[in-house]
Amino acid sequence: MCTEASHQMIDRQKQLMAKVQTIREQLVACTDHMNTYMSNCSQTATDKQTDYIQKWNQQRFGWSTGSSEDDQVTVRIETSSSDTFPGRPFALVRGTHQCDNLEVVCNQHTDVAAIAQCASVALAPGALTAELLSTKYVNQLLRMDILRLQSQYALDWDKEKRQLSLLSGLNGNVLAILSVRTDGNIALTNVQYKPNDEQDTPKTVESANADFMTKLETFTPPPTNSLDEWISEVHDFCIALSGSLP
Numbered sequence: 681m682c683t684e685a686s687h688q689m690i691d692r693q694k695q696l697m698a699k700v701q702t703i704r705e706q707l708v709a710c711t712d713h714m715n716t717y718m719s720n721c722s723q724t725a726t727d728k729q730t731d732y733i734q735k736w737n738q739q740r741f742g743w744s745t746g747s748s749e750d751d752q753v754t755v756r757i758e759t760s761s762s763d764t765f766p767g768r769p770f771a772l773v774r775g776t777h778q779c780d781n782l783e784v785v786c787n788q789h790t791d792v793a794a795i796a797q798c799a800s801v802a803l804a805p806g807a808l809t810a811e812l813l814s815t816k817y818v819n820q821l822l823r824m825d826i827l828r829l830q831s832q833y834a835l836d837w838d839k840e841k842r843q844l845s846l847l848s849g850l851n852g853n854v855l856a857i858l859s860v861r862t863d864g865n866i867a868l869t870n871v872q873y874k875p876n877d878e879q880d881t882p883k884t885v886e887s888a889n890a891d892f893m894t895k896l897e898t899f900t901p902p903p904t905n906s907l908d909e910w911i912s913e914v915h916d917f918c919i920a921l922s923g924s925l926p
Contacts, residue, residue, distance in 0.1 A: 871917075
């Protein structure tokens with residue numbers, strides 16, 4: 681009697697374990713199916729987003745093409761003179777950048793290193809295009825203006841700091857520092873007294889610099905970001921500062 685009951689209990693346990701195993705296999709199969717489905721949905725959404733961004737870039741800036749063989753993206757931007765920069769010549773800008781995939785930009789050229797910092801995972805194509813427009817196009821015009829103005833003023837350009845130094849004043853004793861952002865905005869950030877007379881003592885230089893920094897707040901910037909206007913205004917300002925020295 682006990683033996684028969686034991687066999688029945690063992691049979692029920694085996695049946696129960698078989699059912700549990702069947703349920704476990706079904707759950708694993710459902711989980712795998714769900715993971716595959718979610719992965720496909722995510723990839724489809726990513727592809728649609730990338731396709732939308734590329735089409736938006738084509739309409740707004742120009743065109744972009746990708747190569748699966750060498751994982752490169754080539755972007756071309758065409759900007760007319762009547763658009764953002766009135767009175768400027770037509771500019772054609774091209775840039776090729778190595779990519780890990782369609783979203784993350786890496787191994788960029790050194791002259792547009794800011795692209796990698798600006799490009800987010802979701803908006804890398806748009807950020808790349810916008811950064812090319814500001815960096816390449818603005819820098820091209822800036823270099824042209826600096827080369828032309830260097831024939832009239834004592835100018836020095838620090839590319840890394842994006843600072844323009846102007847030596848001015850009645851006797852070339854005032855150094856003005858201008859900051860030029862990648863979007864073309866200009867600002868006068870500092871004016872310094874540069875002694876060119878042996879009679880100038882450290883105390884005199886310190887006093888002059890303190891006076892210059894106080895008067896820096898009175899500088900009225902030009903209404904535009906024209907480098908010609910900025911250099912002319914800053915030059916006149918430095919002449920006035922130099923004339924106010926004791």
